[in-house]
Amino acid sequence: MALQLKHVTKRFGDFTAVDDLTLTVEKGMMYGFLGANGAGKTTTFRMILGLLNANEGQITWNGKTIAYSTSPEIGYLPEERGLYPKMKVEEQLIFLGELRGMSKADAKKAIGYWLERFEVPQYTSKKVEELSKGNQQKIQVIAALMHDPKLLILDEPFSGLDPVNVEMLKKAILDFRNKGATILFSSHRMDHVEELCEQLSIMHHGKQIVSGSLREVKRSFGRQNVRIRSDYELAGLDHIGGVLHANHSVEGAVFQIDDESVAAQLLASALEMGPIRHFEIEEPSLQDIFIAKVGTEHA
Ligand SMILES: Nc1ncnc2c1ncn2[C@@H]1O[C@H](COP(=O)(O)OP(=O)(O)OP(=O)(O)O)[C@@H](O)[C@H]1O
Numbered sequence: 001m002a003l004q005l006k007h008v009t010k011r012f013g014d015f016t017a018v019d020d021l022t023l024t025v026e027k028g029m030m031y032g033f034l035g036a037n038g039a040g041k042t043t044t045f046r047m048i049l050g051l052l053n054a055n056e057g058q059i060t061w062n063g064k065t066i067a068y069s070t071s072p073e074i075g076y077l078p079e080e081r082g083l084y085p086k087m088k089v090e091e092q093l094i095f096l097g098e099l100r101g102m103s104k105a106d107a108k109k110a111i112g113y114w115l116e117r118f119e120v121p122q123y124t125s126k127k128v129e130e131l132s133k134g135n136q137q138k139i140q141v142i143a144a145l146m147h148d149p150k151l152l153i154l155d156e157p158f159s160g161l162d163p164v165n166v167e168m169l170k171k172a173i174l175d176f177r178n179k180g181a182t183i184l185f186s187s188h189r190m191d192h193v194e195e196l197c198e199q200l201s202i203m204h205h206g207k208q209i210v211s212g213s214l215r216e217v218k219r220s221f222g223r224q225n226v227r228i229r230s231d232y233e234l235a236g237l238d239h240i241g242g243v244l245h246a247n248h249s250v251e252g253a254v255f256q257i258d259d260e261s262v263a264a265q266l267l268a269s270a271l272e273m274g275p276i277r278h279f280e281i282e283e284p285s286l287q288d289i290f291i292a293k294v295g296t297e298h299a
Pocket residue numbers: 012017035036037038039040041042043044079
């Protein structure tokens with residue numbers, strides 16, 4: 001039970017949007033698909049769903065090409081949210097559930113469950129256009145989950161949701177993972193990916209420039225962060241040899257280093273300047289890795 005992409009390439013004219021992409025998402029795994037705007041994420045999702053044809057390579061789900069008959073097994077949250085504004089919430093979800101092979105009775109039951117769970121039961125008979133953007137997003141998420149799919153493809157699932165709703169959705173997605181669903185999702189929020197995903201890829205101009213488990217990706221990055229909190233300015237430490245990058249805030253600073261001996265030097269130099277409140281050597285965040293790999297050129 002796995003989603004497999006092997007050497008997948010998609011060209012639009014002479015522009016290559018996805019270039020020789022290979023990845024596997026095993027059953028019960030949550031896979032984070034990262035990349036700057038235009039990196040090729042949505043194009044990849046559309047190829048997985050069969051909405052676009054790849055020019056080269058193979059995409060299989062449990063060893064078979066994804067076809068219309070596979071659709072009841074798949075839940076897709078598209079990037080461009082596509083609800084009918086004039087249609088009532090329940091009517092619309094019943095329609096979408098039936099497209100995924102549900103009976104009307106099963107669809108109604110699932111809709112009741114999800115509207116309650118997402119704390120919006122009062123919207124059952126409202127037109128979609130009467131809902132706020134975040135609540136429309138919840139309805140679209142319900143459309144992707146209600147038929148209990150085995151493979152979830154979620155394009156920016158958390159965008160437009162407030163922090164409480166983000167937590168609600170994270171729990172729902174984790175429940176799917178815990179009952180064995182295979183999940184691939186894109187996000188621009190590195191903290192969400194860091195929290196949820198065992199495996200990840202970073203795409204850049206259609207190419208997969210980083211891939212592996214979160215642990216491997218962090219280890220192979222080879223840099224660490226030194227966090228110092230103090231009541232005085234730490235800018236004087238930026239020029240210590242071996243400091244690759246410094247980020248200052250009201251609380252202190254975070255210095256990126258690639259050699260642990262630099263940490264000792266930072267500590268000694270900070271203490272020479274005055275007392276410090278906190279000193280810690282941290283592993284790099286996904287945000288650090290993303291910016292280092294994609295950021296300069298992106299900027
Ligand atoms: N139908 C199309 N015709 C021509 N070019 C396209 C088409 N669809 C996508 N592209 C181009 O392919 C590239 C990848 O687009 P894609 O939508 O996959 O990026 P993305 O990683 O999902 O970006 P975002 O984070 O902004 O959603 C972009 O340069 C885009 O302009």
